[in-house]
Amino acid sequence: MRAATDAGFDLAGIAPVGDSPELEYFPQWIAEGHAGEMGYLEGRDEQGRLKRASLARVAPWARSVVVCAINYNTAQPYSTQVPDQSTNGQGRGWISRYAWSQNDYHDSVMQWLRRVELAVRNASGASDLVTRCYVDTGPIVERVAAKYAGIGWIGKNTCIIHQKLGSWLFLGVILTSLELEPGLPAPDRCGSCTRCIEACPTDALIAPYQLDSNKCISYLTIEKHSVIAEELRSGMGRHIFGCDICQDVCPWNRKAPATDAKEFQPRPELVNPALDWLAEISAEEFRSTFRGSPVRRAKRAGLRRNAVIAMGNSGDQKLLPLLEKLTADKDEAVAESADWAIEKLRRGAKSA
Numbered sequence: 001m002r003a004a005t006d007a008g009f010d011l012a013g014i015a016p017v018g019d020s021p022e023l024e025y026f027p028q029w030i031a032e033g034h035a036g037e038m039g040y041l042e043g044r045d046e047q048g049r050l051k052r053a054s055l056a057r058v059a060p061w062a063r064s065v066v067v068c069a070i071n072y073n074t075a076q077p078y079s080t081q082v083p084d085q086s087t088n089g090q091g092r093g094w095i096s097r098y099a100w101s102q103n104d105y106h107d108s109v110m111q112w113l114r115r116v117e118l119a120v121r122n123a124s125g126a127s128d129l130v131t132r133c134y135v136d137t138g139p140i141v142e143r144v145a146a147k148y149a150g151i152g153w154i155g156k157n158t159c160i161i162h163q164k165l166g167s168w169l170f171l172g173v174i175l176t177s178l179e180l181e182p183g184l185p186a187p188d189r190c191g192s193c194t195r196c197i198e199a200c201p202t203d204a205l206i207a208p209y210q211l212d213s214n215k216c217i218s219y220l221t222i223e224k225h226s227v228i229a230e231e232l233r234s235g236m237g238r239h240i241f242g243c244d245i246c247q248d249v250c251p252w253n254r255k256a257p258a259t260d261a262k263e264f265q266p267r268p269e270l271v272n273p274a275l276d277w278l279a280e281i282s283a284e285e286f287r288s289t290f291r292g293s294p295v296r297r298a299k300r301a302g303l304r305r306n307a308v309i310a311m312g313n314s315g316d317q318k319l320l321p322l323l324e325k326l327t328a329d330k331d332e333a334v335a336e337s338a339d340w341a342i343e344k345l346r347r348g349a350k351s352a
């Protein structure tokens with residue numbers, strides 16, 4: 001724990017390597033198609049078994065998982081506290097809390113993990129010690145490991161929640177061949193609350209603790225590169241990269257403290273950004289604006305498509321001339337979304 005806080009983490013714990021009731025759900029989640037187009041979650045071993053469902057098979061040398069967590073919350077208001085543009089007509093979009101800083105969390109968290117890894121290696125002194133650091137990409141469902149390391153409980157919104165810090169946490173894990181004393185899982189404190197499930201605009205939380213990515217705005221705006229189904233577009237509202245609604249409404253985030261880590265401080269132009277700017281952003285400006293940022297994952301095409309859909313949801317009639325122009329865009333998803341957005345704005349004007 002000391003090594004983790006010295007490295008910059010807020011929380012750390014040890015999880016055992018082994019099966020758990022939560023992991024039994026993973027193959028079912030994949031089989032039901034809830035991973036959408038995220039093929040990387042479906043990696044299988046030679047026997048055709050899902051790698052992420054059993055760490056013990058994929059990394060037979062591993063004995064413990066060191067799980068580290070860091071608070072990335074900043075003092076900016078939650079998306080649910082900023083009036084929606086459809087009521088103020090300002091044509092603004094929303095980038096989720098984790099992505100408005102300059103740095104990609106994968107890089108920052110990995111840097112800190114490496115420091116913890118070094119400390120573990122130095123402390124063990126064993127020359128044959130094996131360690132592997134992962135942020136997102138390992139054969140591991142990090143939230144399950146975080147639960148068993150005592151970092152927090154898995155909420156009904158599927159996020160790890162810590163009683164004092166809330167859920168604005170990034171996770172990183174170190175697999176190690178060291179036999180370490182595991183922590184105790186944190187008790188579930190969701191109780192009878194169902195706020196996250198009720199607040200999700202696209203009904204992506206299909207049941208407590210179960211998320212269908214195909215409906216989740218985070219997936220749609222970041223991971224889905226093809227056309228977004230029309231019936232989901234209105235629910236996306238002004239979201240253009242990620243979504244925080246099911247965490248914004250969580251009572252455990254009401255008093256979540258803000259971090260002063262410089263890596264997570266937002267860039268002012270990315271908090272509630274102008275949609276017309278992003279819909280027309282050039283390749284060069286996209287590269288320079290989002291250098292080192294997680295937003296690159298959506299690619300310029302995805303971000304422009306998302307901005308155009310948000311324009312359709314904005315109620316802002318002033319955006320119509322730009323949308324007309326975008327119907328002739330070379331990018332098919334942008335042009336098609338612009339047709340939809342015009343239709344939506346015109347319908348809105350008639351019913352107003």
Ligand code: B12
Nearest residue numbers: 022026029096136141142159160170171209211218242243
């Ligand atoms: C794929 C992925 C996504 C996908 C799918 C999300 C999902 N819920 O699965 C999408 C793109 C939608 C996504 C969105 C987000 N993500 Co993401 N994502 C991942 C990734 C890479 C894999 C997750 C995974 O394996 N999902 C598979 C499903 C089955 O697992 P799960 O949802 O974690 O579900 C477990 C529990 O719900 C559990 N369970 C527990 N109790 C119960 C009870 C019952 C009855 C049942 C049936 C199941 C069940 O079963 C599951 C395990 O099998 C992880 C990193 C990692 N390697 O783990 C980051 C990760 C989970 N994401 C993270 C973040 C920050 C986000 C976003 C907040 C980003 C944003 N602002 O848009 C949102 C949050 C949306 C949400 N409510 O989950 C953080 C979460 C930190 C935290 N505090 O929990 C992680 C850990 C990344 C990191 N390194 O920090 N993400």
Ligand code: SF4
Nearest residue numbers: 200216217243245246
């Ligand atoms: S991130 Fe948004 S869309 Fe996804 S489950 Fe949460 S509220 Fe629903």
Ligand code: SF4
Nearest residue numbers: 155156190193196250
């Ligand atoms: S909103 Fe309520 S049900 Fe959802 S994760 Fe938070 S405490 Fe749990």
